[in-house]
Amino acid sequence: MPRLSFISGGKKTKQLLRTGTLRKPRKLLSQDYQTLLEKSLKSKQLFVDDAFPAELSSIGSGNLLRKLPSCVEWKRPQELVKNPHFFVEDASRFDLHQGLTENCWFLAALASVTFHKDILTNVVPRNQSFDKNYAGIFHFRFWRFGEWVDVVVDDRLPVNKDGKLLFVSSTRKNLFWGPLLEKAYAKLCGSYEDLQIGQVSEALVDFTGGVNMTIKLEQAPPDLWQIMVRAAYSGSLMGCQTRAGPERVLENGLVAGHAYTVTGIRKVTCKSGTENLVRLRNPWGKIEWKGNWSDNSSKWDQLSLKERLLLRKTREDGEFWMSIEDFEAHFVELVICKLTPDLMSHENGKEWTLSMQTGKWLTGSTAGGRMTYTDTYWKNPQYRLKILKGDNMEKYTNTCSVLVSLLQKQNHKHRNKSPPMFIGISVFMYQSLRGRLPCEFFLNTRPVNNKCVFINEREVTQDFHLFPGTYVIIPSTAEPDQQCEFILRVFSRKHLLEEQGENPSPVLVCKKVADKQDEMETVIVRYFEKHPEINISQLQMLLNRGNWTSARQAPVKFSLDACKVIMAQLDVSASGTLNMIEFYNLWKRLLSYQEIFQRRDIDRSGYLKLSDLQAALQEKGISLSHQFYNLMALRYGNSSLKINFENFVCLMLRMEINGDGTVTVGSDLLWY
CATH class of the missing domain: 2.60.120.380 (Jelly Rolls)
Incomplete structure (x- = not known):
């Protein structure tokens, strides 16, 4: 480990500080979806997003403008079709087609996400429609540089004079989750033009918060097939790219300088032996591979009728099969996006x-x-x-x-x-x-x-x-x-x-203190080797093995109620338990809180007065009005408005994990 x-x-x-989590994403440009929705419903006016206006500036200022028709209009879905739908439960990789923007990398990643309904639900929240509580406003979530971000857009989309969408469109003309998602991503990146040219790996991370592993296929490992099998089995997302260069269709049906989605793998039994096949999809929704195992290849005749009916699809939908050997020969890299534990089920998160x-x-x-x-x-x-x-x-x-x-x-x-x-x-x-x-x-x-x-x-x-x-x-x-x-x-x-902070000085840092820290770390590691997950009682027992006071004070002991509060803050998977990484991160937080608490507890009373609390929070970069300090002292302090270390820990965890330093009266931060 x-x-x-x-x-x-x-x-x-x-x-x-990274504040946006899956449960509580950061609001891009401080635009809160629920607040804006309620305001629009109350005023009976459709939302207009001034932060990403329906103007050419939102499309871009460079080469993309040259591709636009002479007349560009912005229309809401209800102006384009009679019965628009935001989302359908059978949404799939076949729903979306690329528009004028060269963002195949974005669509290739999105097609991979459609195989994971839980991830798609997080990126595309379901409580939105063109019927109930419709106000012309929608929101989407992306992982951006270490935190989840919620992006709000209005539903005005750029179209030509015939009402045809200029950018991403759906095969189902009345379905609009794809075009609106692309608009939200364009807003996050700066403009539609900022979606031109990219790596499929970048979009995979932005949709999942996962970690990419890139394999250069010119130096592909001998066990490439086994790697892909393990990736598919573990639920990883996969994409690939052809050699860089101007986007053009080659004689073999592949597109140069283009991103594809890996949508499946299959070992088949032929008359001559077994073959390993890879299924790919072109985000254009058309233009397919013409070689072995393509839709019209004679290779399919070598399979049994049952397997042929199961795998072979002859329609022009952009999806096709090819052998692993042809895949290695014609693509330059394979990207495997491993999902992080906060997007997995609790059981998988242990792995x-x-x-x-x-x-x-x-x-x-x-x-x-x-x-x-x-x-x-x-x-x-x-x-x-x-x-x-x-x-x-x-x-x-x-x-x-x-x-x-x-x-x-x-x-x-x-x-x-x-x-x-x-x-x-x-x-x-x-x-x-x-x-x-x-x-x-x-x-x-x-x-x-x-x-x-x-x-x-x-x-x-x-x-x-x-x-x-x-x-x-x-x-x-x-x-x-x-x-x-x-x-x-x-x-x-x-x-x-x-x-760790600055270099420890041998004069200021006693070896005994360092040894005690190493000893406690060893205790933690050994305990979690026997108990991979701990409950509230075990959390209380481990916390109370620590020494959280100076020599002249009575030992601090965490109560069961305090441990319940701590568990609620850290238990992201809502399992009622903590794993080793969650507990160890808590332990390091407590050590930093102890350092601040003891530095501000000048009279060594074991309590922080209101002025001490203010100084302690400011050390963490949190600055609030005097009114809020009074409210926190009322909530977390004793009858004299003094806060002990146990309650100081609960307060700091609440501030750091669920807050970003901005507090409102009556929020759950204060009244939890």
Whole structure:
């Protein structure tokens, strides 16, 4: 089981806060769907989105404008068809067709999502229609740089003079979830033009929050078929792309510079033996492969009648079969998007765990560039990863499979005006020590991955098989002094995530304290080896093994009621239990809360007064009016409006997990 921690350098930087969750996504541009809906219904006026107006500026300002007809109008679905429908339960990959925008990568990913109704329900909320409570407003959800974001749009869509949609359309003329979803994604990316040209991997992550594994098919591993079988069995999403270049139809029926969806795999039995087949779909909804196993191929005659009837479809719908050998020969990459635990069922979530750290490359500080810049490379952010022996080790090799993802944030509101920088990941093995690795270490040590490949894509991922031991992960740009925010994600069977502050000083940090921390970490690991999930009583027992007070105070003991509140905040899957990663993240939070509490408890009374509480919250970057501090003291304090450590923990978890520092009177944050 790996454990990841952050080793910061120089001046301590504040952790970037990600507030949007599946249950409570962040509102893009602070537009709240429910509030705007109710306002429109009350005024009896259809919603008009001034943040993404029905104007050419929302379409773009470059090449896409040249494709537009001379007359562009914006119309609502009720002006286009008699009986518009927002969504149908049998929505499928065959519903949508690409329009004037070159966003096949977006549609290829969306087609893959239609196989996962739970994910599609999250991206396309169902409580919307053109009948009940219709007000011309719709909303959609996307995962964006570490958080879920809710995007509101009005339903005015660009059409030509004949009322034909210019961009994504549906095969069912009265179905509009696809065109409205594309509009919401265009708003998120800046404009419709910002959807031109992209990677299917990018859209897969934006729909799921998953982690991508990209396989270059020119160097495809010998077990490619087995990898695809495992991916399909685990519910991963798959897409692929043909060689880059101008989009054009080749003689074999494939489209150059185009993205496709992998919609199925199948081992078939022919008269001459078995063959492995891959089913693909062109997001255009037409133009198909013409080679072996295409719709009209004679290869189908080698199958039994039953298998032929089951697999072969001769209609022109953009979907076709081809052999795994032809797939490797004609496509350049396969993208497999592994789903993160918060989008899986509770049972599947036990198999894989995702941990995430946000950081920055800062000019003149933490932007050290690649290893050849020997004077600055060590200044890059450093993340500690510890692999422990455990049941998750792969048989015979005793290694742990770890997928590391590095994702850079676009620095411009328009996606296409913020081209990705060249980024890469290096992993080093080293003997356990505290503090950052110095410059000298990198002069004489090669990374585990031997050579770091830098790619100018939004996300770079690499799969590792690591032996038990201690490692450090270095995310970097190819060149020094390139400034950008990033997310480092580690995806594996089981690991722990922690963040460390400045380099510990041997004068200020007592070895006994460090030993006690290591001892408690060992206790946690051993307990969860026996109990993969813990209930409220076990949570109370483990928390009360910690020492949360100074020497002169009576020991703090967490009550069962407090543990219920804590469980409610952290139990994302609503299972009534916590796994090891959830508990360990809680433990690290408690340590940081304890540090703040003891620093602000100047008289060592074990309580924070109102002024102390205000100072403590401001340390976390939370600034509220005096009225709200009084309300929180009433809710969480005793009769003297003083707050003990137990209630301080409940308050801080509530603020950090469910809030973004913005509080309204009467909200559940205050009155929970």
